[in-house]
Amino acid sequence: MPTLKALIVEDNPIILGNLVTTLEELTEVKVVATVDNEADAVRELTQRGQELDLVIIDVFLTAGSGLGVLKTAQGLPLTARRVVLTNYATDDIRRRCASLGSDRVFDKSKELDNFLEYCESLGEH
Amino acid sequence: MPVVLALGISIMVVNESTYRHSHSTLSAGIALTDARVQATETLQLLTAASLYAHAYILSGSTDEAVHYREVVKQMHAVKQKAFDLIAQVDSAQTISVDTVEALVSEEIRDTDEWVDLVARGQPTTARTDAISTRSRERRDQLREEFALILEKAAEIQQGARFSLYNALSMSRLAVHLLALAAVLSMFVFQRQLRQSDQLLIEERLNLSDRVKERTAELTEMATHLVHAREDERARLAREMHDEMGGLHTSMKLEFARLRRVPNMPANAPELLASIEARLNESIALKRRIIENLRPSALDQLGLMPALEILCSDMESVLGQRVQADLAPVSSSKAADLTLYRIAQEALTNIGKYAGGASVQVRLAQTGSEIQLTVRDNGKGFNPAQIGHGRHGLVGMRMRLESHGGQLSIQSAPGQGTTIVAKLPAQAPTAQT
Numbered sequence: 124m125p126t127l128k129a130l131i132v133e134d135n136p137i138i139l140g141n142l143v144t145t146l147e148e149l150t151e152v153k154v155v156a157t158v159d160n161e162a163d164a165v166r167e168l169t170q171r172g173q174e175l176d177l178v179i180i181d182v183f184l185t186a187g188s189g190l191g192v193l194k195t196a197q198g199l200p201l202t203a204r205r206v207v208l209t210n211y212a213t214d215d216i217r218r219r220c221a222s223l224g225s226d227r228v229f230d231k232s233k234e235l236d237n238f239l240e241y242c243e244s245l246g247e248h
Numbered sequence: 249m250p251v252v253l254a255l256g257i258s259i260m261v262v263n264e265s266t267y268r269h270s271h272s273t274l275s276a277g278i279a280l281t282d283a284r285v286q287a288t289e290t291l292q293l294l295t296a297a298s299l300y301a302h303a304y305i306l307s308g309s310t311d312e313a314v315h316y317r318e319v320v321k322q323m324h325a326v327k328q329k330a331f332d333l334i335a336q337v338d339s340a341q342t343i344s345v346d347t348v349e350a351l352v353s354e355e356i357r358d359t360d361e362w363v364d365l366v367a368r369g370q371p372t373t374a375r376t377d378a379i380s381t382r383s384r385e386r387r388d389q390l391r392e393e394f395a396l397i398l399e400k401a402a403e404i405q406q407g408a409r410f411s412l413y414n415a416l417s418m419s420r421l422a423v424h425l426l427a428l429a430a431v432l433s434m435f436v437f438q439r440q441l442r443q444s445d446q447l448l449i450e451e452r453l454n455l456s457d458r459v460k461e462r463t464a465e466l467t468e469m470a471t472h473l474v475h476a477r478e479d480e481r482a483r484l485a486r487e488m489h490d491e492m493g494g495l496h497t498s499m500k501l502e503f504a505r506l507r508r509v510p511n512m513p514a515n516a517p518e519l520l521a522s523i524e525a526r527l528n529e530s531i532a533l534k535r536r537i538i539e540n541l542r543p544s545a546l547d548q549l550g551l552m553p554a555l556e557i558l559c560s561d562m563e564s565v566l567g568q569r570v571q572a573d574l575a576p577v578s579s580s581k582a583a584d585l586t587l588y589r590i591a592q593e594a595l596t597n598i599g600k601y602a603g604g605a606s607v608q609v610r611l612a613q614t615g616s617e618i619q620l621t622v623r624d625n626g627k628g629f630n631p632a633q634i635g636h637g638r639h640g641l642v643g644m645r646m647r648l649e650s651h652g653g654q655l656s657i658q659s660a661p662g663q664g665t666t667i668v669a670k671l672p673a674q675a676p677t678a679q680t
Contacts, residue, residue: 137494141501148505183548210493210535211545213560215553232531235500 126153127245129177130167132192133208134159134184138231142179149239151246152177161187165195172196175203177245180225182209182216190223197224204245208238251433259426266419273412279336280398280405286330287394293323294355294390298383301359304366305374313363320356327352330394337401345397351390358383471650478542478585485542488534496531503527536561543588551584552576552611555591559609562595568624569606570595577613580674586647587611587620587669590655593640594622594667602626604664616673625664631657641667 129152133139139157146152156171158164161184168178178196182189189207196205204226209216212230220228229238297319304312331345358377365374503524507517538544539561546554552574559572579587591609598607604626611620645655653671 135490135494135497138497138501141498145501145505149508183544188548210489211549211557213545213553213557215556216549231497232500232528232535235497235504239504 126151127176127242128153128155128174129179130155130164130171130175130203131157131179132159132161132164132184132189133157133179133181134186135181138181145239146242150242152242159186160184161189161191164192168192168196168199168201172199172201172203175201177242178203178205180205180207181231182207182211182220190219193220193223193225206238206241255426255430255433259423262419262422262426266415269412269415273408276337276339276405276408279333280401283330283333283337283401284398286326286333287398290323290327290330290352291387291391291394293319293326294352294387297323297356297359298387301362302378304363305371305378308366308371313367316359316363320359323352323356334397334401338404340404342404343397343400348390348393348397351386351393355383355386355390467646467650470646474647481541482547485538485544488538488541489544492534496527496534499527500524500531540592543592546584546588547581550576551579551587554584554588555609555611558588558591558595562599562607566595566599566607568598568604571606571608573608574611575613577611577618578673578676579618579671580676583618583651583653583671583674586644586651587618587671590620590641590644590648590667590669591622593644597640598622598624598626598665601629602665613673618671618673620669621666623664623666628659628661628663628665630661631659644669 127150129146131139131142131154133142136159139159143154143157146154155174156167158167164180164187168175178192178201180189180192189209193205193207196203205224207216207220207225207228208231209228210231212228212234217228227238227241229235229241297316300312300316300319303309304316327348334343334345335341362374362378365371365377503520506520512520539558543554543558545557555574556572559570563570595607595609598604602624604624606625608621608623610623611618613619641655641657648655648669648671651671651674653669656668656670657665658668659665
């Protein structure tokens with residue numbers, strides 16, 4: 124089964140650690156890079172964007188915003204899926220993320236299972 | 249005040265003493281004139297008496313004797329009058345009328361003697377006596393003496409007149425001076441009044457300045473307290489969100505992994521589900537607390553999205569429809585927070601008191617004015633009787649005013665409530 128290379132943009136270390144472990148344990152996703160701010164995310168995308176299959180973005184970062192990352196990603200020739208993880212999955216956020224090119228938006232507290240299922244399903248196609 | 253009193257008393261004293269002086273001088277003058285008349289009258293009567301005596305000597309008629317005695321009596325009366333009048337002029341009693349008295353007595357003694365002699369039947373002796381010039385000489389002397397006395401009296405009167413002139417001059421001077429003093433004191437009083445008025449004005453200005461200072465101080469302090477509170481809330485919210493939030497998400501992730509572990513004991517899934525349910529409740533609680541403390545959506549996304557989230561959250565809390573009609577507005581972060589808090593407070597109050605069916609929240613900007621409206625169709629209240637729960641909105645009014653805005657509350661019992669917050673649009677604070 125092909126592994127999916129993922130970049131995670133998340134600034135909370137506890138979540139990050141758990142996310143990586145969970146993804147690698149339950150799905151085919153392999154986390155190749157993690158960044159905690161917009162600038163680094165943009166750098167990764169421009170440099171390694173072609174290699175990535177999945178970008179997981181937290182909306183609220185300490186430096187910069189996940190929305191900014193999405194916007195940048197929209198401007199690049201990326202094949203990777205863009206998935207937003209957030210604590211504030213309101214209609215407005217969903218709309219905004221969608222318009223910025225995100226494939227899915229998941230609420231960090233209520234939709235983690237859906238997120239994991241989505242990641243699992245990615246590996247199956 | 250005492251100056252005025254002193255002036256008044258002085259004027260009255262001067263006036264009274266001048267009056268008394270004039271009065272007595274005038275009376276004395278009149279008395280003197282009368283005294284002259286009486287003196288003349290006395291001499292005339294004396295001469296008349298002498299004539300009657302002579303007539304009696306010549307005729308022997310008792311009529312003449314009778315006339316004689318009448319005239320003598322008259323003369324005495326008039327003489328006394330003259331002396332009294334002189335005494336009136338001569339209050340110091342420097343003039344002696346003894347000489348006149350003595351001469352008159354001598355004359356009357358002689359004429360009495362003649363009359364006696366004739367009555368006793370000795371007219372010849374009487375005639376011899378009467379022919380002598382003694383009588384005439386005596387009358388001349390009498391005239392001179394009277395004149396002397398009257399002259400002395402006149403001197404006294406003249407003295408009195410001079411002193412009256414002096415007194416009148418002094419009185420005139422005194423009254424002029426007193427009038428001048430009165431006018432001067434009036435000016436002084438005027439100036440004092442003006443000065444004290446000036447002091448009052450200065451005092452009032454001073455107080456007004458101090459009040460302004462104090463109000464500014466208090467406003468500053470109140471604003472500072474508001475900021476401190478908001479800062480603290482923000483800090484708490486951030487801690488909960490970052491640290492507690494991280495723990496919660498991790499637990500959810502681990503639960504996800506745990507659920508996929510094979511060969512679990514029979515009762516495990518049920519317990520797992522139960523624990524996860526608790527975790528979900530805990531997450532929901534944490535979110536509610538954070539949103540109440542510091543709506544992170546406000547900082548991260550802006551006023552409009554934050555209000556949207558607030559309205560949808562409040563729908564389930566209130567059990568009413570909360571219709572949000574929001575448009576983007578141009579405001580600073582501080583103003584955003586104030587407006588958010590107003591909406592929050594208004595919605596909380598609706599939950600506590602209104603009990604209606606639906607709520608409308610409207611945010612819009614017309615020209616350079618931002619307007620936030622929260623309207624409910626609940627119980628309503630009488631804005632004049634602001635009770636306990638409304639204190640929150642009164643505090644909001646102050647915050648709004650510090651941004652140059654205003655808050656208006658319209659309500660009536662049974663007619664719902666409309667809260668309108670207006671403030672001028674501002675340049676949005678640069679996002680970090």
